[in-house]
Amino acid sequence: MVKLSLKCTNCKETYSGETPDQRCGTCGEPLEVEEVNQGKIREGNVLNQSIIERYGDFYPFLDNEDKLSLGEGFTPLIYSSDLSKELDIASIYFKNEGINPTWSFKDRGTLAGVIRAKNLGYKGIGTVSTGNMATSVAAYGAKAKLDTYILVKEGMTLEKLNPIGIYNPKLIKVDGDYSSLYSESLRIGRENNIYFINSDVPLRVEGSKSIAFEICEQLNFDMPDYVVVPTSAGGNIRGIAKGFREFMKAGIIKKLPKLIIVQASGCSPIYNAFKDNTDKISRVNDPNTMAKAIENPYPPSGNASLRLIKRTGGTVVGVTDDEILQAQARLASIGIFAQFASATSLAGVKKLKENGYLNNTDSLVCILTASGLKYTSIIDKHDINIESCSIDNLEEYIKK
Ligand SMILES: *Cc1c(COP(=O)(O)O)cnc(C)c1O
Ligand SMILES: [Zn+2]
Numbered sequence: 001m002v003k004l005s006l007k008c009t010n011c012k013e014t015y016s017g018e019t020p021d022q023r024c025g026t027c028g029e030p031l032e033v034e035e036v037n038q039g040k041i042r043e044g045n046v047l048n049q050s051i052i053e054r055y056g057d058f059y060p061f062l063d064n065e066d067k068l069s070l071g072e073g074f075t076p077l078i079y080s081s082d083l084s085k086e087l088d089i090a091s092i093y094f095k096n097e098g099i100n101p102t103w104s105f106k107d108r109g110t111l112a113g114v115i116r117a118k119n120l121g122y123k124g125i126g127t128v129s130t131g132n133m134a135t136s137v138a139a140y141g142a143k144a145k146l147d148t149y150i151l152v153k154e155g156m157t158l159e160k161l162n163p164i165g166i167y168n169p170k171l172i173k174v175d176g177d178y179s180s181l182y183s184e185s186l187r188i189g190r191e192n193n194i195y196f197i198n199s200d201v202p203l204r205v206e207g208s209k210s211i212a213f214e215i216c217e218q219l220n221f222d223m224p225d226y227v228v229v230p231t232s233a234g235g236n237i238r239g240i241a242k243g244f245r246e247f248m249k250a251g252i253i254k255k256l257p258k259l260i261i262v263q264a265s266g267c268s269p270i271y272n273a274f275k276d277n278t279d280k281i282s283r284v285n286d287p288n289t290m291a292k293a294i295e296n297p298y299p300p301s302g303n304a305s306l307r308l309i310k311r312t313g314g315t316v317v318g319v320t321d322d323e324i325l326q327a328q329a330r331l332a333s334i335g336i337f338a339q340f341a342s343a344t345s346l347a348g349v350k351k352l353k354e355n356g357y358l359n360n361t362d363s364l365v366c367i368l369t370a371s372g373l374k375y376t377s378i379i380d381k382h383d384i385n386i387e388s389c390s391i392d393n394l395e396e397y398i399k400k
Contacts, residue, residue: 004061037249072107098371106136109207113197138167199233208239232294234301258314262348264289274316293341319347337372
């Protein structure tokens, strides 16, 4: 196992991978695992490999002997000719992350985090989350037989708590200032031998690299112009960007896709900063969107995400709840039921085509970050058709 070293995403200061700190002591910005710049995709049977095995050259700091995979990753990339035509763009693909063990992309980073926690001999893992990350860490904590601490906001509904609780973690509703829980949990973890896999910590970001790796393979290394990512904390987009960079440095691909960040207008700190052309995000004081999975008023990797967009040359867009609702219904009409927050990627593409940012020669991959079945209460907002008739009249009813 190769030693891991960490580098600040901003000032480039380096740290030993054994440091329990997840942020830079000098500038406060997030740390990231030093880039891997050589390696190949492993051969072998993809049906019995985990992402950490297939792309093992790019995870040299993980010792995978415990086999903690629950079958994450290798999600479908679905082309839509209908939507390519309707939007008048060259091609649009959807990477359906709803097909993961706990129905969101979070499982990729949780696997990397839990392997790392085991390798370092931690007795417990944890996370701070209001949803998908909580479910994911609870599941992998159960699989790894580690004490698992899930810290959630006071006032969360049973619809969200039960699918976390089923894995039987220590599920704790914390009363108080939720925004300080991120750093407070890291501090408590450091002192109590608990490895906190929060939204944008380095190992969680590492897991998201595999989304980029799979896109490269699925498109036969013919890179799209853009990858569109619903963004909240900024961990996922950082991982995807890093995955493409590492494949580029290793000579596996020849072109880097540009990145597009999509946020919900009701809580869009990264979009606000981009629009105002500043380098630093500001806290959103009154977040208000149904896209709860991406409602982070002060994202810990917000500035780092802005830096990425500047570097790759993509853009940031905000979409309203109505636009998201329409996009969710349109995705269902091609057979994909994505979580409300995930449908922002299609809504963002539509807006960027209408305002002329995208043109008819562009090829795109939209990341659909989670499954629609996770939070079903939103279904009430759609017009759902249900008809009825008696069995005696059924044939006649169907004929007409
Ligand atoms: C976590 C999550 C996101 C945002 O990912 P970040 O890494 O926080 O930017 C987007 N969509 C869904 C469904 C999520 O669960
Ligand atoms: Zn720094």
